[in-house]
Amino acid sequence: MLKTTLLSLALVTGLGAQAVAQSLNICVEGAYPPFSFTTESGSVAGFDIDIANALCDQLGYDCTLVKTGWDGIIPALLERKCDAIVASMAITPERKQVVDFSMKYYNTPARFVGREGMTMDDLKDAVVGVQRGTVHHDYMRGEHPRVDIKLYGSQDEAFLDLAAGRIDAVMGESIASATGFLDTDSGEGFAFFGPPISIPKYHGIGAGIAVRQGEEDLRNAFSHAIGELRANGTYQKINQKYFDFDIFGG
Amino acid sequence: MKAGLILESWPLFAEGVWITVQLTVLALALGLCLAVPVAFVRLRRVRGLSALADGYVALFRGTPLLVQLYMVYFGLSQFEWLRDSWAWALLREAWWCALITFALNSGAYASEILRGALAATPAGELEAARALGLRPRQVDRLVLLPAALRRSLPQLGNEVVFMLHGSAVASVITLQDILGAGRALNARYYLAYEGLLTAAALYMLVTLVVVGVFRALERRYLRHLALAPVRVRSRLPAMR
Known part of the structure; x- marks a missing residue:
């Protein structure tokens, strides 16, 4: 009896190692250009998507991308609708209480966007839009508790309202703000x-890949693969496609 | 289940209930004011106005509330001339966008309920009113409309519940209604269902109140339709 148990255990572990090399569902968002956006044909594209695919190739996984709204992205991971999140998610102490992170795959600062000529002094009377449940939401609550904030389900919606004049400023990640808004037609005059x-307490230490707690193998595999993509030039190739400087950060 | 977090966030939910109730009640009141003339126009086939009323009802009953809200909030704000007009003072506020959309939506549904009730008024009732010497206007105002409103009470109660639940879409345009509060709680602590469960319980609570109110209204205004005979107070001394 014991022998069979041991035998089956060995089999299971053996198979397990093989099963890892099979399929993996990855949650992505699709409303955060240039990191993640939905193309006209309805598929997702962007830096996050390319990184996710490159990591899967590197690790030999057969990956399926699952488009999930930001609000439900951590719950989706916890409920096993996907096995990892590649969605520009900042590694913060608060989130670490619920999920585990790989090493960062990029790190860029946050910035305010407003009408040309606006300064930090104007902030106290301004209405500021942020995406609900982001580090920027935490930052506004922590550092500017008196400022009136409006919560959006996605970053794109916040910029729509900024352009429409419903809000005076948007707090968000700088590259997404530049590419997703300032460089577009509707960003004119802003x-x-x-x-x-970049305050570690709020903004964390860069964007990482989230996995369920306790899934050490997967987490380490991702961290390792990120290092390899950096070393073999794949990262730089993807980086170049979207940005003219290295967004990996110091 | 993190009950502590839910209890800690009670001000968030209290604010949410207030916004939901406020939007629902105002939208229903405005909707009903709109529904009465629309129902009469559709019943009497007033030239010129009928096509307009038909189009309005078809548009608002034919499309989902969420789509209507997106069109009013994100759609209208794309037009610069509109942003420069006086209307922008209202339309720039998410709250007004929600109220306007909900009122128009509810008005379309209520007008259909009312039109049905108006059309179903027994001919004898109207004949009796005319026999009393009432002029057509007076018949409409004193007999037809009150009778139709009475008869539509149960369906209007349904519409109130639908509007209450439909108002949950307000959370997509930055309003912190009941669902918005639930989502904010979920987002803040990365929870999966606690916020939604609390929101569901609160919606249910408000619904029960609405149902209770309409039961009372029906007891009062539809008494003549009640099946049970009116209870007569016993003359016997109460048992002790």
Whole structure:
């Protein structure tokens, strides 16, 4: 009896190692250009998507991308609708209480966007839009508790309302703000104001890949693969496609 | 289940209930005001106005509330001339966008309920009113409309519940209604269902109140339709 148990255990572990090399569902968002956006044909594309695919190739996984709204993305991971999140999610102490993270795959600062000529002094009377449940939401609550904030389900919606004049400023990640808004037609007349902001307490230590707690193998595999993509030039190739500087950060 | 977090966030939910109730009640009141003339126009086939009323009802009953709200909130704000007009003072606020959309939506549904009730008024009732010497206007105002409103009470109660639940879409345009509060709680602590469960319980609570109110209204205004005979107070001394 014991022998059979041991035998089956060995079999299971053996198979397990093989099963890892099979399929993996990855949650992505699709409303956060240039990191993640939905193309006209309805598929997802962007830096996050390319990184996710490159990591899967590197690790030999057969990956399926699952498009999930930001609000439900951590719950989706916890409920096993997917096995990892590649969605520009900042590695923060708060999130670490619920999920585990790989090493960062990029790190860029946050910035305010507002009408050209706006300054930090104007902030106290401004209505600021942020995406609900993001580090920027935490930052606004922690550092500017008196400022009136409006919560959006996605970053794109916040910029729509900024362009429409419903809000005075948007707090968000700088590259997504530049590519997703300032560089587009609707971003005309708007600009960054205030300094680039990166406070570890709120903004964490860069964007990482989230996995369920306790899934050490998967987490380490991702961290390792990120290092390899950096080393073999794949990362730089993807980086170049979207940005003219290295967004990996110091 | 993190009950502590839910209890800690009670101000968030209290605010949410207030916004939901406020939007629902105002939208229903405005909707009903709109529904009465629309129902009469559709019943009497008033030239010129009928096509307009038909189009309005078809549009708002034919499309989902969520789509209507998106069109009003994100759609209208795309037009610069509209942003420069006086209307922008209202339309720039998410709250007004929600109220306008909900009122128009509810008005379309209520007008259909009312039109049905108006059309179903027994001819004898109207004949009796005319026999009393009432002029056509007076018949409409004193007999037809009150009778139709009475008869539509149960369906209007249904419409109130639908509007209450439909108002949950307000959370997509930055309003912190009941669902918005639930989502904010979920987002803040990365929860899967606690916020939604609390929101569901609160919607249910408000619904029960609405149902209770309409039961009372029906008891009062539809007494003549009640099946049970009116209870007569016993003359016997109460048992002790």
